[in-house]
Amino acid sequence: MLYRExxxxxxxxxxxxxxxxxxxxxxxVALLLAVAFLVVPMLASDYIFRAILIPFVIxxxxxxxxxxxxxxxxxxxxxxxxxxxxxxxxxYNFFVRFPGMPLIPALILGGLCATFFGIxxxxxxxxxxxxxLAVATLAAQFFSDWMFLRIKWFTNNSDSGSVSVNNLQxxxxxxxxxxxxxxxxxxxxVVVALLAKNxxxxxxxxxxxxxxxxxxxxxxxGIRPMYAKLSAFAVSSFIVxxxxxxxxxxxxxxxxxxxxxxxxSFRLLFMVIIGGLGSIAGGFFGAAxxxxxxxxxxxxxxxxxxxxxIEVSTAGVSHAELMIFGALIVWFLxxxxxxxxxxxxTAKQKLRLWPFPH
Amino acid sequence: MAFxxxxxxxxxxxxxxxxxxxxxxxxIYKASGVFNFAQGAMVLFAALAMARFAExxxxxxxxxxxxxxxxxxxxxxGAIMFVVAWLIEKLVLRHLVNQEGATLLMATLGIxxxxxxxxxxLFGSDIYKIDIGMPKEPIFMLDGMFQGGILVNKxxxxxxxxxxxxxALLSVFFQKTSTGRALRAVADDHQAAQSIGxxxxxxxxxxWCVAGVVALVAGMIWGSKLGVQFSLTTVAxxxxxxxxxxxxxxxPGAIIGGLIIGVGEKLSEVYxxxxxxxxxxxxxxxxxxxxxxxxxxxxxxxxxxxxxx
Numbered sequence: 072m073l074y075r076e077x078x079x080x081x082x083x084x085x086x087x088x089x090x091x092x093x094x095x096x097x098x099x100v101a102l103l104l105a106v107a108f109l110v111v112p113m114l115a116s117d118y119i120f121r122a123i124l125i126p127f128v129i130x131x132x133x134x135x136x137x138x139x140x141x142x143x144x145x146x147x148x149x150x151x152x153x154x155x156x157x158x159x160x161x162x163y164n165f166f167v168r169f170p171g172m173p174l175i176p177a178l179i180l181g182g183l184c185a186t187f188f189g190i191x192x193x194x195x196x197x198x199x200x201x202x203x204l205a206v207a208t209l210a211a212q213f214f215s216d217w218m219f220l221r222i223k224w225f226t227n228n229s230d231s232g233s234v235s236v237n238n239l240q241x242x243x244x245x246x247x248x249x250x251x252x253x254x255x256x257x258x259x260x261v262v263v264a265l266l267a268k269n270x271x272x273x274x275x276x277x278x279x280x281x282x283x284x285x286x287x288x289x290x291x292x293g294i295r296p297m298y299a300k301l302s303a304f305a306v307s308s309f310i311v312x313x314x315x316x317x318x319x320x321x322x323x324x325x326x327x328x329x330x331x332x333x334x335x336s337f338r339l340l341f342m343v344i345i346g347g348l349g350s351i352a353g354g355f356f357g358a359a360x361x362x363x364x365x366x367x368x369x370x371x372x373x374x375x376x377x378x379x380x381i382e383v384s385t386a387g388v389s390h391a392e393l394m395i396f397g398a399l400i401v402w403f404l405x406x407x408x409x410x411x412x413x414x415x416x417t418a419k420q421k422l423r424l425w426p427f428p429h
Numbered sequence: 430m431a432f433x434x435x436x437x438x439x440x441x442x443x444x445x446x447x448x449x450x451x452x453x454x455x456x457i458y459k460a461s462g463v464f465n466f467a468q469g470a471m472v473l474f475a476a477l478a479m480a481r482f483a484e485x486x487x488x489x490x491x492x493x494x495x496x497x498x499x500x501x502x503x504x505x506x507g508a509i510m511f512v513v514a515w516l517i518e519k520l521v522l523r524h525l526v527n528q529e530g531a532t533l534l535m536a537t538l539g540i541x542x543x544x545x546x547x548x549x550x551l552f553g554s555d556i557y558k559i560d561i562g563m564p565k566e567p568i569f570m571l572d573g574m575f576q577g578g579i580l581v582n583k584x585x586x587x588x589x590x591x592x593x594x595x596x597a598l599l600s601v602f603f604q605k606t607s608t609g610r611a612l613r614a615v616a617d618d619h620q621a622a623q624s625i626g627x628x629x630x631x632x633x634x635x636x637w638c639v640a641g642v643v644a645l646v647a648g649m650i651w652g653s654k655l656g657v658q659f660s661l662t663t664v665a666x667x668x669x670x671x672x673x674x675x676x677x678x679x680x681p682g683a684i685i686g687g688l689i690i691g692v693g694e695k696l697s698e699v700y701x702x703x704x705x706x707x708x709x710x711x712x713x714x715x716x717x718x719x720x721x722x723x724x725x726x727x728x729x730x731x732x733x734x735x736x737x738x
Contacts, residue, residue, distance in 0.1 A: 147531050195719055198726040201530055202464040206673045207722060209666070210715035217712050221705070287736040333666070337538060344535045386554060390546040397542030404536050405524040 074422035090268055107257060112250045120249035127362045128256040129317045134342040134354035135260075135267055136310030141340065142348035143271055144303035145283030146196050146204060150211035151311050151339040153192075156331035157215060158185040158312025159319035160225050163234055166320075167227060174241050178259075178316045185312020186305045188215075193304030197297055200286070212333050219328040235325030252321050259317065263310055268351050270306065279303050280349070311339075345403050347412025356411035364399070368392045435580055436695050442585035444691020446654075449592045449647040450668035451675065451683040452599065453640045458677045459616045460636035463522070464530065466537040469665020470544035471641060473657075474513065476648025477548045478506040480557035480657040499561050503649070510641030513544070518634045526629075545662065554659065559652040588650045595646055596684055599639070603680065612636060616678070667711060670718035676731025686729060690714045 074095050081087040091097045115124060137151050162181025166172050192211035196204050219225055220232045227234060239246040246255050270276055278299040281289035290296050319326045338361055346357025372388055372395075407414060450472060457465040482502035487493055521536055603609040614622040615632045623629050648657070651664055668687075675686025697713040727733050 141531070147534070195722055199722050202458075202534065202677065203673050203722065203726065203728075205464070205534065206669050207715075207719050209669060210712060210719045213712040213715055217708055221708055285738065288738045291738055340535065341538070344531070348531075387550065390550045390554070393542045393546030394550070395546075397539045397544070397546065400539030400542065401521050401536050404528075404532055404539065405521070408525075408528055408532050 074419065074425070076423065090265075090272075104261065108254065112254065115253075117249045120253050122366060123363060124253050125249070125256060125322050127358055128253065128260050129314055129322055130339075130342065130362055131355045131358035132256070132260045132263060132317065133311050133314035133339055134346060134358045135264060135351065136307045136312075136314060137339045138343045138346075138348070138351070138354045139267060139271065139279070139310065140303050140307035141343050142350065142353070143276060143283060144279040144300060144307075145286075146193070146300060146303060147201065147340075148208045148307075149205050149333070149336050149340065150192060150208035150215075152331045152333055152336035153211040153215035154185045154189055154308040154311040155315025155318060155335065156219060156328060157188040157308075158182055158315035159326065159331065160219055160234075161185060161312065162316035162320065163236060164225065164227070166236060174239050174246070174320070178313050178320070181316040182309040182313040185315065186309040189304045189308025189312075190301055193301055193308075196300045196304065209333070212336055216328055216332065231327060233325060233327035236320050237324070239320060246321065256317055256321060259313070263313070264351060267306075267310065271351065275299075275302060283349075341400060345400070345410055347410025347415075350410070350412035352415065353410050353412035356415070360411065364396065365392055368395060436699050437692060438581055439585070440692035440695035441688055442582065442589050442691070443695065444671075444688040445589035445592045445684075446647070446650060446687075447668045447671045447691055448684045448687025449595065449643065449650070450664055451671040451687055452596065452680065453643045453647065454668065454672045455675070455677065455680055455683045456599070456636055456640050456643065458672075459680075460612045461522070461615070461633055462530070462619075463533045463537060464677070465640065466534060466665075467517075467540040467544060468640065468644060468668075469662040470541040470548070471510070471513070471644035472648040472651065472664060473659065473661045474544045474548040474648075475506050475510055475641065475645035476559065476652040476657045476661055477552040477557070478509050479503060479645065479649055480559045480652060481552045482506060483559065484557070495560065499559075503645070506645050507642055510645055511638050514637035514641045515634055517637055518630060522633055522637075523630060541662075545659075549659070556656045556658040557652075558656050559649055561649065561653050584654065588654070591646065591650060595643065596680070599643075600680060602639075608635060667714065670714040673728055674718040674721055676728030678732055679728070679730035682728060682730035690717065693717050 076093050076095075079092075079094055081092065086092070089097075091100060111124070133151065133155060136154075137148065140146050140148050158181040160181075161184025162177045165180045166174075166177040188211070192208060192214075195207045199207060223229070226232045241255060244251065246252055271279070278289070278294045279302075281292070281294050282296060282299045282303075286296055289299070315331065319330070323330060342357030342361045343354060344357070345360055346355065347353025369388060369392065372391055403410075450468060453468040453471070454465055457463055457468075479502050482505045483495075483498050486498045486501050492498060517540060521540060525533055525536055603613060611622070611627045611632055612635070614625075614627055615629060619629060622632075647664070648661065651661060655661070671683060671686040671690045673686075674690060675682025675684070694710045694714050698710045701713075702709050722728070
């Protein structure tokens with residue numbers, strides 16, 4: 072009864088082409104945004120902000136970027152960590168080398184650095200595809216790992232490659248407290264998600280999806296593979312780079328190249344696959360799952376094993392975490408290969424008919 | 430000149446070991462179309478099992494002979510890898526038939542995490558050694574030709590010989606036995622193979638078992654060189670450029686790719702490294718493979734795929 076769309080007639084093309092054509096969706100999204108912007112900051116504690124909400128928001132942004140490349144354009148990438156690193160160090164260089172550089176332009180310039188890097192390492196996608204490309208993108212990962220460790224210029228001549236930023240502010244407001252950090256990242260996420268949603272349902276998004284579904288056929292009907300693939304790499308790495316800059320600037324504050332290792336690339340890919348390939352909402356689901364899961368396991372596993380009288384060491388917890396993580400991924404792939412977003416849309420389908428079975 | 434040759438030989442030897450790991454990737458990709466990211470975790474798992482059993486068997490049975498202990502440990506570790514292969518087929522692959530490449534890749538990533546966690550839970554996470562009696566001292570060759578001769582690691586030579594023997598064995602297995610023929614048939618076309626009565630599930634178990642044994646041998650050799658520890662999983666990441674250089678479906682490609690990457694890595698590190706700050710080994714291999722892919726996207730010996738609409 073709640074989610075029924077009869078009676079909602081579209082009388083103009085405009086109405087038909089809205090992002091959320093169903094009234095209930097619009098209300099739900101508005102409510103969700105209100106909760107995220109108003110209620111959450113009042114309720115959440117500092118710990119929840121720092122351990123869960125801020126990482127979730129930033130990772131959701133990164134997953135959004137990866138989803139554009141992997142989910143919408145079908146170019147599997149294992150180099151997302153590198154794009155994050157380039158974004159972070161790029162933004163850092165603009166931030167410290169130009170006195171008085173405001174935060175937002177620094178983030179955008181960092182994103183542009185990542186765009187350039189992404190296009191460069193996206194070039195092989197014109198020749199190879201699928202699994203070959205997945206391995207080829209690892210080149211970007213290892214190259215960036217090395218670059219930020221060894222080339223001192225990028226890290227302002229620090230020995231270990233570790234750098235830090237402070238005194239972040241936006242339009243004169245300091246970004247110091249957990250709440251302000253959260254709100255800043257969330258605002259950015261909402262803006263980018265809106266832009267991305269519009270991008271993927273426009274002409275360029277359709278080109279990406281055509282390339283993903285069958286690149287030869289797409290080329291035959293007049294889609295330029297080079298333009299489509301490289302633009303996907305560009306847009307994706309811009310978003311991922313911005314997320315990397317946020318991760319470094321806002322979440323970590325001080326970081327070293329190891330913060331963007333190949334591990335983070337894998338995690339981003341997990342987020343996209345578990346969340347749902349080719350779905351903007353999927354990135355959010357996936358990020359929530361991957362960010363929250365280790366924390367939950369860390370908190371509850373020792374207590375749970377304690378019930379059976381088994382003492383678990385710290386190393387034991389981390390090993391068990393790896394095992395549960397791996398098993399869950401496999402389980403998810405078997406049970407729901409289209410990700411959490413698919414579950415969500417199935418639920419919506421059912422709700423449209425509820426309480427009638429047909 | 431002598432130094433150059435020394436580097437070259439060192440590179441060839443290292444390359445042989447890369448091909449050993451790469452072989453595991455190729456075998457599985459060839460027979461099932463799965464890009465097995467878990468190969469590195471399998472190497473770690475097998476090496477951990479072997480190292481620990483070689484340690485435990487003398488404690489449990491009182492047998493002091495290291496040969497018996499190592500042999501028994503090898504057999505037990507091999508058996509464990511069989512069980513792992515069977516379980517992977519039974520619990521994971523069987524349910525993922527006909528899924529996309531990306532999904533299968535992710536599944537093997539999941540297996541990677543699981544095996545890493547399980548291996549360290551069962552066998553501990555310290556650094557262990559595997560001592561299979563490999564000679565450590567270097568030998569000198571061609572004393573007459575160059576001043577001081579060329580320094581070659583005996584250990585590397587033996588490792589390369591083992592790798593070469595394994596490759597020869599696998600080639601015979603693939604070419605001459607009926608199981609090998611069945612494997613190749615499955616590689617060509619799952620459905621066609623199934624329709625003439627080749628059991629797909631059994632083939633998968635076999636090929637994962639073979640990959641498990643290859644992982645065990647690789648783990649044994651790498652483990653006796655570097656010690657068995659978590660970083661062994663990164664060996665797989667270093668073998669990946671070998672696979673794409675050689676072509677995902679070619680056993681000889683894995684060997685030759687391994688040699689090229691091994692030599693390229695060592696030479697670049699020695700002759701190019703000093704100009705750019707060193708440590709370029711790991712990405713150089715990838716960039717080499719990448720540049721190569723631009724000219725020949727299917728790798729050296731890979732099959733050319735013709736797309737049709």
